[in-house]
Amino acid sequence: MGSGTDKPGKDKTLKQDEIDALFQAAQGQSPQVSAGQPAPAADAPAVPKRRVQPYSFSRAGQISNDQMRAISLLNDIFARNLTHYLSVWLRSPFQVTLVSAEQIPFNEFIARIPALSYVCSVRLEPLRAISVLQLEMAPAPTIIDLLLGGQGAAGQLRELTDIEEAILSSVIEIICRELSAAWEPVGLSFHYEQRQMQTQIAHLMPVSEKTLCLNFEVKLEAASGLMNLAFPAVVSNTILHRMVGDWTRQRSHNPEIRARLRRSLGQTKVGAALQLPAFRVPARQIEEMAMPSLLRFPMSATVRPQMRIAGVPLYEAMPVRYGEHRGAQLGERKA
Template sequence: MSGNKKDKTLKQDEIDALFQAARAPKAEGAAAAAPADPRSKAQPYSFSRAGQISNEQMRAISLLNDIFARNLTHNLGAWLRSTFEVTLVSAEQIPFNQFIARIPELSYVCSVRLEPLRAVSVLQMEMAPAPSIIDLLLGGAGAAGQLRELTDIEESILASVVEVICRELSAAWEPVGLSFHYEQRQMHTQIAHLMPVSEKTLCLNFEVRMEEASGLMNLAFPAVVSNTILHRMVGDWTRQRSHNPETRKRMRENVGKAAVGGALQLPPFRVLAREIEGLEPGAILRFPLASSRPAEFRVAGVPLFGATPVRRGEHRGAHLATLHK
């Protein structure tokens, strides 16, 4: 009997084993209740966020339209022969009715067709820069004017500017296969018919600055652009590509052989018509410029340096002085 009682005495390791065995069914039950694959776990979903543009897509959009803004600044500024600066302010996704609510009553709004999607986007410009643009294209100095509704002639002139904007948009968006075509101006009452008011639009906001005026330019894309184009944009613009040193060297050498237009010229100024009428060989025309004012060395129409004309041997040259900012 004493041997049997002694045999019933449990050691510490046996006691631990009993406790582990007692807990095992609960642990196994908890494991059976948990899903084997954590990806199969149900997650809350908000249908109001369906079709939202990701942060990666928005960065790609900003990169693309920064290029558009720079190109439009240089090309339209050269065409107007005046300071013209375009800057991307923001890119956001908002319902179309919210975009409409932001449009001032006195503004220029037009429809722009996107090919090959056969979709319509909306371009809206504040009227503040319009008088300066029109005055420049009519040969004036670009003076700011009173905000009012455009005449038929002024509307036709501004439409030619919109066509330049569409051309630059097409050049910037060519990598994603989109081209922009100006259709016609839209009255405020017609805007709501261009796309469903509840549709989510991609809205790009630009600031336009001139010497005498500034204002905003907004562009609203329909949802079809987000659904069919943006994923391609992310793949094309955010993929990191690297070339080997030999390839980079060859590319730099080939680019260095490209010829670009250069000119050494005085800054723009105005001369009275009666002074030009009385010109004859040997006459001296006095410019309204100080003698200390340097000329400008321009490449492809863009001023790079203040410079002074010099001679080096049998060739003309330019002594570069100040760097344009």
């Protein structure tokens, strides 16, 4: 295998053992030297080693860790906003917490839905895509009872009546509105469509489609449950890259800017109040009030007032006097 243009004295012909050594090096093996044979020539051309990894087609379109962190941050904001709004609207402690964000096939999402559950379709604009919102039925009786003027007692798990379903749909519309506010940076708005029966859920999107599933925990005083939201693949394919870019830039503030923002926020004034927990008084008792009269509160004398910041109860407290000023002695922080 010599070349006709080689210079005299330079033999470029490879021997069989040198050819074998080259093939072994290309396959990532150590060259084998037979007994009684000379080692391969030191000036033999080096073959670069290549590391081959198997490719999994099931991971195609998988959301990256940066995207998942951006999604969690965005929906933490949604959970806090919804907690504050519904606590004020229901006049009762209400807490929403993001539990997890994962990517699963739609048929797996359907398999997790309990037989007794509230499921509805939500339209995403401007993508004209359909997402699925599912709420466990355990918190529903408590929410409905609060909206009807009750104490928010837990009820028996059962199918909703038409009136109860209409009441609960108003809560779903508020959830969609808060989702739209939180997802505004990525240009998405959420619009409640209608409740879906169990037999209709599988027709909302292909069962094999990989969905982005967000899991939230909903807590009230008398009940708790999960709220799940499934997005179609078109959402992750079209807007998640913008989400990562936006939030990455927001996190890249230098220390001086962060310190200046912290000083500015430290001077911001927020509403605060020291008050007793909310209670209900019969309208007849108020109608019969006259001066002087005594109005008895339906609570024990040992109940301590609450220190509320922006309408959210943060501490148990006692009213005190400091010179000519009134004040509050803070106690335990409320969970």
